[in-house]
Amino acid sequence: xxxxxxxxxxxxxxxxxxxxxxxxxxxxxxxxxxxxxxxxxxxxxxxxxxxxxxxxxxxxxxxxxxxxxxxxxxxxxxxxxxxxxxxxxxxxxxxxxxxxxxxxxxxxxxxxxxxxxxxxxxxxxxxxxxxxxxxxxxxxxxxxxxxxxxxxxxxxxxxxxxxxxxxxxxxxxxxxxxxxxxxxxxxxxxxxxxxxxxxxxxxxxxxxxxxxxxxxxxx
Numbered sequence: 001x002x003x004x005x006x007x008x009x010x011x012x013x014x015x016x017x018x019x020x021x022x023x024x025x026x027x028x029x030x031x032x033x034x035x036x037x038x039x040x041x042x043x044x045x046x047x048x049x050x051x052x053x054x055x056x057x058x059x060x061x062x063x064x065x066x067x068x069x070x071x072x073x074x075x076x077x078x079x080x081x082x083x084x085x086x087x088x089x090x091x092x093x094x095x096x097x098x099x100x101x102x103x104x105x106x107x108x109x110x111x112x113x114x115x116x117x118x119x120x121x122x123x124x125x126x127x128x129x130x131x132x133x134x135x136x137x138x139x140x141x142x143x144x145x146x147x148x149x150x151x152x153x154x155x156x157x158x159x160x161x162x163x164x165x166x167x168x169x170x171x172x173x174x175x176x177x178x179x180x181x182x183x184x185x186x187x188x189x190x191x192x193x194x195x196x197x198x199x200x201x202x203x204x205x206x207x208x209x210x211x212x213x214x215x216x217x218x219x
Contacts, residue, residue: 172196
């Protein structure tokens with residue numbers, strides 16, 4: 001029995017896209033799990049708006065197989081693409097950008113982008129795709145920037161024992177991102193993570209101190 005832990009393979013806000021993917025997995029017996037999630041508290045407190053998404057999880061060892069299955073299921077013919085389909089209006093540079101950021105697009109659009117580039121006489125080959133994938137992973141490994149105002153706000157809230165200060169601190173310190181290849185990386189830079197750790201323990205310490213003083217008032 002495969003004991004590998006299920007990990008995120010794909011996130012999509014579209015139910016139809018999620019159903020299409022899992023139907024392919026069911027057909028070929030690829031095991032998966034589904035989760036209907038909203039991102040952690042981090043984006044809310046650090047200035048971003050969270051989006052509800054459907055998370056499709058598979059075992060890391062099945063990632064390449066899953067990509068092959070989805071690629072095969074989405075072979076496209078340009079003659080069958082609706083005349084008003086948005087990718088048809090993309091420039092060559094924009095189509096290459098689609099391929100560079102494959103984690104942001106579904107398999108149909110990725111294959112269509114390849115077909116369109118090839119029909120325009122532009123080079124698209126496996127070596128180029130691997131280079132795009134490698135560059136994209138390096139880009140996604142880069143820590144996200146934190147607005148300084150949220151660090152200041154988090155420290156002030158933590159100082160008064162506020163839950164939000166503790167939550168911001170925890171998010172800065174412990175949040176991770178899942179890369180398209182299944183790898184996990186820290187969301188924020190090491191200095192920001194250290195600040196988050198300080199913020200978290202400052203908040204917990206302040207909360208416990210305030211709680212202790214309140215209890216003493218009633219004794």
